[in-house]
Amino acid sequence: MNLGILAHVDAGKTSLTERLLHAAGVIDAPGSVDAGNTQTDSLALERRRGITIKSAVASFPLGPPEDQVTVNLIDTPGHPDFIAEVERVLSVLDGAVLVISAVEGVQAQTRILLRTLRRLGIPTLIFVNKIDRGGAQYEHTLQQITRRLTPAAPAMGPVHGIGTRRAQARPYGSEDAVFRQALTEVLAEQDDELLSAYVEGSAVPQRALLSALAAQTRACLVHPVFFGSAMTGAGLPHLMDGIRTLLPYADEGDGRLSGQVFKVERGPAGEKIAYVRMFSGELRLRDRVPVGREGSGREGSAREGSGCDGSGRDGSAHEGKVTAVEVFHEGAGQRRPAARAGEIAKVWGLGEVRIGDWVGAARKESTDTHFAPPTLETLVVPGAGTDRGALHLALAQLAEQDPLIALRQDDVRGEVHLSLYGEVQKEVIQTTLAEEFGLDVGFHETTTICVERPVGVGYGYEKDLLPFLGTVGLRVEQAPPGSGVSFGLEVELGSMPYAFFKAVEETVHETLGQGLLGWRVVDCKVTMTHSGYWPRQSHSHATFDKSMSSTARDFRQVTPLVLMDALREAGTRAEEPVHHFRLDLPADTLGPVLPLLGRLRAVPGTPDIRGAACSLEGEIPAASLHRLGQLLPGLTRGEGVVESAFAGYRPVSGEAPARARTDHNPLNRKGYLLVVTRLR
Known part of the structure; x- marks a missing residue:
């Protein structure tokens, strides 16, 4: 069984991993995050900071020898800056344990993770950790889970002495009538036989009840809740039994590699x-x-x-x-x-x-995870004596290990831009470059990555523009949101060699990485309307002469000019990334929070006030989200909580931001032709 341990940062994932390995007899004593001696946090930086940065795998046997399963336990980061690490792990899991703190309750990242696990169909158990800590709550945490995560979350046992070092979690027994009824009510929502028995008041055998619980858990319909403490080991045997009996094992596949x-x-x-x-x-x-x-x-x-x-x-x-x-x-x-x-x-x-x-072979049922793209970018500044070639190689290796970190190379200025999720990630990259590669770097202030979207229809056309021996005509028009960039033909595929069409298509996608304002162009339909080429020719009794014949290079170099002409005629608008946010705060602090949201260009909805508590949802620009998190505690006596999720893009109000180009700038026709002609 390949099992993921996921949680909001500081909920106790790594401590739970250590306790599971210890309980299985794999390690002599559970390591401590504070002491920096955990099994899965192997990076020196992870041990110093006390956070998980890279996913790690550990294995342990589970269950009695006659019915034993090998569990590959994958510990993942909890900080949202490292969401790409979590994304990669989800595609290989058979099941997951989502860890929640009994003190802090359901946090922002917790909701995002469970939504994603449910969408991907990954069976998940919920483990409420830290029952031995002061401030730990049982009923309140369960209410948060059923209200903010999922209503189908039956508690599998009570907790005695919660909030003290003597806290213990025990499973409900088969004789507990209240538990049996509560579990039957939850399972009957998805099981007609149980529903019929419940309505008729018939007793459901314990074996049938547990069998239905396992089936619905594996179908991602129910998420059983276990309580315990990773520090003391309370509740761990019950959780391990739940992992073995409620989550699915890996299947053998069809035999093909x-x-x-x-x-x-x-x-x-x-x-x-x-x-x-x-x-x-x-x-x-x-x-x-x-x-x-x-x-x-x-x-x-x-x-x-x-x-x-x-x-x-x-x-x-x-x-x-x-x-x-x-x-x-x-x-x-x-x-x-x-x-x-x-x-x-x-x-x-x-x-x-x-x-x-x-x-x-790829699995046909594989599913994309659709995590939010990075919305921030920073310029990497080499320190004194830092070799730029070595720096680019090191950054390429880091991007290779984290494919949602993208490099944007500016060959004209010799600069490298790095896209990322947050400031913590930037600090980690800086430290990694120093410690693993011996490179001293700094960063410019983080900026927001916008996109461009076509707003009309535009045409571009070039026929045998010297020195390019080829004809290209393109039409650019907007496409539905989320549809991406598509390329089509209005000319016959046989009108010129396929390699030339392929050169145009590939260049279109590459060129749209930078639109009229320098941002990536999204949701755009490009159609080739005209084509023409010079057939392969040579002088009499001589070999092939490319100066008299079209090559793929001609089409690669003329296409950016045609495409930018079409894009200029269509026009584009800049759009900035926005997040959907939810604020939970005391109702009497709503007054000072609303003006703050206005200053941060947020668009709030109608507040939901219930007694002394208030919740508020809306949209906020990604550029303002970090500032909201900084200022909210001071306006809400430290009780305000914000959670967010990427929600897409919206048009920028006011002057459209631009970004310096990193190519030969086909918008400057004369300069582009001079550079490209020289390169030929």
Whole structure:
């Protein structure tokens, strides 16, 4: 079973991981986040800061010897700046445990994570941690879970002595009539037989009740709630039994080789090590295996710039030879001749591998996770004596390990821009560059990444514009929100060689990375309306002369001019990223909060006031969200809580922001032609 441990930061994920490993006999004593000696936080920076930055895998046996299952436990970051790490893990999980603090209750990231787990169909148990801490609450936490997460969340046992070091959590017994009735009510919502028995007042056998609970948990309809403490071990046996009996195990697949890469790291010699979740078949030592991603020929087009992983690959499949395989077993990795279905393996030898690649065949039921894109960008400033080439290589390696970190290279100014999620992530990157690569860097102030959207229809046309031997006509028009960039033809596919059409299509996607204002163009339909080329020609009794014949290069270089002409005629508008927010605050503090939301350009909805409590939802620009989090505590006596989720883009009010271009600027026709002609 491949099990993910997920939570809002500081809820106790890593402590729970340590306690599970200890309870299974894998480690002698549970490590401490504060002491920096945990099993899964292996990075020095993780130990110093006391947070998880990179996902880590540990393995332990669960259950009696005659019915034992091997659990691959994946500890994930809790801080929202590292949401990309969580995204990668979700695609390889069989089940998950979502950790909530009994003191802080349901927090912002908790809601985002459970929504995503439910959408992806990942069976999830809820573990309420820290019952031994002062301020821990039982009923209040359950109410928050059923009100803010899911109503189908039956508590699996009571807690005695909550809020004290002697706190204990015990499972409900089969003789507890109140529990049986409450569980029947929850399960009857999705089970007609149970509903009929409940309405008729018939007693449901305990075995049938538990069988229905397991079935509905595996179907993501119910999320059982366990209470306990990762520090004292209270409630852990009950949770471990729930993991074994309520969550699904990995299946064997159809026998064909199929595995997915969810993490890439570098070894001591700089070699790539791929973490592969095996879904089917066997991955054997010395095998030559296909590696790539299904339908990935343009996955880079949705990101800020090209080649963000540093590999320069276009997503096509390639082969790699497996030189070593290590499978996780009882806490550590063991060298094996093969990795089998259901296992997680560290694999050496796949030199061109990237996160998200499939080893062997891709699963047809695989699902995209759709986490929010990074909405912030910063300019990397090399310190005195820092080699720019070494810096770019190091950043490319970091982006390779985190594909939602995109690099935007400005060859004209020799600058590198980095897109990311937040300030903590920026600090981590700076420290990593210093400690792992010996590079001193600073960063400019973080800015918001906008997008451009066409507002009309525009046309562009060039015929045999010297020195380009080719005709290109394009029409640009807006497309429905969320549809992305599409390319179509209004000319016959046989009117010129396919390679020339492909050159135009690829260049269109690349060029739309920077629109009229320098931002990536989204939701745009581009149609090729005219085409023409010079057939392959040569002088008499001579070889091929490209000066007399069209090449793909001609189409790659003329297309940006045509496309920008069409885009200029269509016009674009800049749109900024916005988040949907929810504020929970005392009702008497709403007065000073509303003017703050106005200053931050937020659009609030109608407040929901219930007694002394108030909740307020609305939209706020991503650029203002951090400021809201800073100022809210001071206006609400420290009781105000904000949670947010990326909600898309909205038009920028006032003067449209622009971003400096990093290409040869086809908007400047004369300058572009001078540069491109010189490059030929």
